[in-house]
Amino acid sequence: MGARRIVLLGPPGSGKGTQAVRLAASLGVPHISTGDLLRSEVQNRTALGREAQRFMDRGELVPDQVVAEMIKHRVQGTTGFVLDGFPRNVKQAQILESVTEVDRALHFRLDRDEIVRRLSARRVCSQCGRVYNLLSSPPKNDALCDLCHGALTQRTDDTPEVIAHRIDVQYAREIGPLVEFYRARSVLREIDARGDIETVYRAACKALE
Numbered sequence: 001m002g003a004r005r006i007v008l009l010g011p012p013g014s015g016k017g018t019q020a021v022r023l024a025a026s027l028g029v030p031h032i033s034t035g036d037l038l039r040s041e042v043q044n045r046t047a048l049g050r051e052a053q054r055f056m057d058r059g060e061l062v063p064d065q066v067v068a069e070m071i072k073h074r075v076q077g078t079t080g081f082v083l084d085g086f087p088r089n090v091k092q093a094q095i096l097e098s099v100t101e102v103d104r105a106l107h108f109r110l111d112r113d114e115i116v117r118r119l120s121a122r123r124v125c126s127q128c129g130r131v132y133n134l135l136s137s138p139p140k141n142d143a144l145c146d147l148c149h150g151a152l153t154q155r156t157d158d159t160p161e162v163i164a165h166r167i168d169v170q171y172a173r174e175i176g177p178l179v180e181f182y183r184a185r186s187v188l189r190e191i192d193a194r195g196d197i198e199t200v201y202r203a204a205c206k207a208l209e
């Protein structure tokens with residue numbers, strides 16, 4: 001794989017987080033997830049977390065500057081990263097471009113029915129954060145994490161109403177101009193995210209060559 005400064009774009013549930021973990025491990029670079037960073041702020045009840053939660057609960061984007069401040073110092077001056085969930089719009093892409101170059105932007109494409117199917121079956125370990133899927137990658141016991149035996153929970157934004165809002169308000173409105181932004185810089189690659197995890201991973205690796 002040649003590219004090391006990578007951003008993952010795509011609708012909720014398209015597998016950005018799943019693939020980011022694998023790609024970051026194989027490249028030896030940090031996996032930076034704005035969703036995970038925001039959920040940790042919410043869990044720790046910080047001022048930022050309290051502000052962010054209002055948007056996340058409704059399935060809306062947290063204000064650009066709030067998210068950008070979390071990201072900038074993590075990518076500035078580094079030679080590699082997998083950014084999962086940032087940027088979400090052209091404004092965020094411009095902020096990112098002001099601090100670092102991007103070698104590849106992978107756009108995961110998935111239809112609405114499959115998004116809803118995957119997110120409805122997603123379970124997350126409340127202790128170690130490992131992500132499962134009751135249909136495609138089930139835990140041995142539906143209620144407990146295989147690794148640490150923590151309780152498995154559903155994300156509060158994985159309800160049908162909030163999923164619909166995340167697809168329509170966050171993704172569908174913003175993705176066209178964002179894709180064009182990276183296409184114009186010749187770093188965009190489209191990834192068919194319908195296959196199983198291994199198939200999508202192979203496609204992502206090929207797109208980084």
Ligand code: AP5
Nearest residue numbers: 012013014015016017018034035062085122133136196197
């Ligand atoms: P975030 O956590 O980033 O949520 P998201 O973008 O909606 O993406 P998801 O985490 O839901 O899905 P994913 O694509 O990572 O899929 P996953 O790999 O888990 O953001 C949460 C909130 O924070 C946002 O709504 C917003 O409010 C805020 N926020 C975050 N970033 C922001 C930003 N930059 N600006 C402003 N606000 C921001 O997979 C889903 C499920 O499918 C899992 O169960 C998995 O096991 C399974 N699965 C994965 N791949 C496959 C496969 N190939 N086949 C079958 N099952 C699969």
